[in-house]
Amino acid sequence: MKHCGLSTLLGILSVTRVTSSVKEDSRYWKKLGEDSIKDALREDKNENLAKNVILFVGDGMGLSTIVAGRIFKGQMQGHSGEEGYLSFEKFKHVGLLKTYNVDRQVPDSAGTATALFSGIKGNYYAVGLDATSVYNVCQPNVTKTAGVRTLIDWAIEAGKSTGMVTTTRLTHATPASSYAHCPHRDWECDTKIPETERGKGCKDIASQMVEDEPGRSINVLLGGGEQVFVAGINKTSVCTRGDGKNLPFQWMKWHNSQNRTNAFVKNKAQLMEVPDNINHVLGLFAPSHMPYDKDRDTSVNGEPSLEEMTTKAIQILSKNTKGYVLLVEGGRIDHAHHDNLAKIAMEEVAAFDAAIQKALAMTKRSDTLIVVTADHSHAFTINGYPKRGNPIEGVGDVTPEGFAYETLSYINGPGYNYHRIDSADGINRTSTLKTWKNLNLTENAKGRSVPHMAGFWMDSETHGGEDVPVYASGPMAHLIHGVHEQTHVPYTIAYSLCIGPYFQDCRGPSPKPSSSTVINISVVAVIISTVVSLRLF
Numbered sequence: 001m002k003h004c005g006l007s008t009l010l011g012i013l014s015v016t017r018v019t020s021s022v023k024e025d026s027r028y029w030k031k032l033g034e035d036s037i038k039d040a041l042r043e044d045k046n047e048n049l050a051k052n053v054i055l056f057v058g059d060g061m062g063l064s065t066i067v068a069g070r071i072f073k074g075q076m077q078g079h080s081g082e083e084g085y086l087s088f089e090k091f092k093h094v095g096l097l098k099t100y101n102v103d104r105q106v107p108d109s110a111g112t113a114t115a116l117f118s119g120i121k122g123n124y125y126a127v128g129l130d131a132t133s134v135y136n137v138c139q140p141n142v143t144k145t146a147g148v149r150t151l152i153d154w155a156i157e158a159g160k161s162t163g164m165v166t167t168t169r170l171t172h173a174t175p176a177s178s179y180a181h182c183p184h185r186d187w188e189c190d191t192k193i194p195e196t197e198r199g200k201g202c203k204d205i206a207s208q209m210v211e212d213e214p215g216r217s218i219n220v221l222l223g224g225g226e227q228v229f230v231a232g233i234n235k236t237s238v239c240t241r242g243d244g245k246n247l248p249f250q251w252m253k254w255h256n257s258q259n260r261t262n263a264f265v266k267n268k269a270q271l272m273e274v275p276d277n278i279n280h281v282l283g284l285f286a287p288s289h290m291p292y293d294k295d296r297d298t299s300v301n302g303e304p305s306l307e308e309m310t311t312k313a314i315q316i317l318s319k320n321t322k323g324y325v326l327l328v329e330g331g332r333i334d335h336a337h338h339d340n341l342a343k344i345a346m347e348e349v350a351a352f353d354a355a356i357q358k359a360l361a362m363t364k365r366s367d368t369l370i371v372v373t374a375d376h377s378h379a380f381t382i383n384g385y386p387k388r389g390n391p392i393e394g395v396g397d398v399t400p401e402g403f404a405y406e407t408l409s410y411i412n413g414p415g416y417n418y419h420r421i422d423s424a425d426g427i428n429r430t431s432t433l434k435t436w437k438n439l440n441l442t443e444n445a446k447g448r449s450v451p452h453m454a455g456f457w458m459d460s461e462t463h464g465g466e467d468v469p470v471y472a473s474g475p476m477a478h479l480i481h482g483v484h485e486q487t488h489v490p491y492t493i494a495y496s497l498c499i500g501p502y503f504q505d506c507r508g509p510s511p512k513p514s515s516s517t518v519i520n521i522s523v524v525a526v527i528i529s530t531v532v533s534l535r536l537f
Ligand SMILES: *[C@@H]1O[C@H](CO)[C@@H](O)[C@H](O)[C@H]1NC(C)=O
Pocket: 139, 141, 142
């Protein structure tokens, strides 16, 4: 109701990219409706045994981020945007994942990545450990019993090749949870282990990746973080090594001792030149995280894009006749959100989408399961009543009092100060009447480094706790079908490949689970629910 009265004001303010949508008349929607039913009726139950799996994780890519990213992508291509789709939004099998950590309602990435990669939910900040882990305390006996096995372990056990590609440091919470076991995600270098916990037998994450299984056996490791792997580098605020190790050198030396062909690369040209017959590649393209996609040095001496890294990884991994498991993280959607930089978050979604599109073009639906999801969401929303085609990153609406505000907003974060009239003082409690700046549309719509509105100040915006969507295509994709725990994803992947919990005990010669397995599962389910109800009442 209210917004109707504002139409004149909105008309002045909105820089509408597509002015008319009259072609979307009733005939348009009738055709779309019928086509969509035809498509839905087409059977899509691929029960093949998968050879390969690629799991794409958009860090922090909740549903509002996906929708904003979809509109942003369309607008970059000159369209209105709302009517478009990201590459994975055309997948037929979609579900929702519950992302809480065992000890937190709203999770962090270490706990959620552990759930996504191992099928076991863990605690906040704990990398590759179950809920018996103790926060920030080094207890090797606990690490041993709490340590989880992941998709990487299962794939290696089945003779498959493995890869991890990310835009963050390779030791950051999400990638680390696929190979490391650590009671605090910040233990990326030896100097980050608290002094009280040193010398008790716990290893930093970078050392675990290079010295321990399964990290050192991962075939393709591409991302950032050189500073945490090599002593003597101190270019960014991330931790430095105190033990003098040069882990990439150690990595090459060990692979040579195993007669494994290997290459250590540091820029785009070197990555592109790695011959496909090399079986082990380590790429460290930045001292800390890789730059945001739009900030990359795109020259040959610069950083490869997520799409380029994914392409190279698939080329190297697909040599294995037994197949591969590749994990790809669009890791910096999350970082842009933490700084309330909504436009950069959209750019990162677009770069992530491009990598998925390339992977789809390089693989076959008959033998490769592709799963796209997020580890968790953000405190991020799409609000107001912006006109169709309004620039998604800009001012979307004005209040009845004539106050302009952005479509993309946060409930907390550093954007609070930017939007205060008195921006120097985060909390000016005396300015009760005029608290907020009225945004200048022109200025705001173009500023990718301008933080968006946040309702209260936080140095770093928080995650969000609602479910995240999961999209799947390929063998057994239909097992993604409803509201699931996040741990459903690695089980689906394991089942499609017959690895890990289903190693050599999957579907046998028939593509379906044997009926006795089904009965056994239902018997167990009945027992569990009986026990639960007895306890409850
Ligand atoms: C692990 O070792 C510590 C110290 O030796 C001991 O206090 C603790 O009870 C042990 N925990 C388990 C689960 O064995």
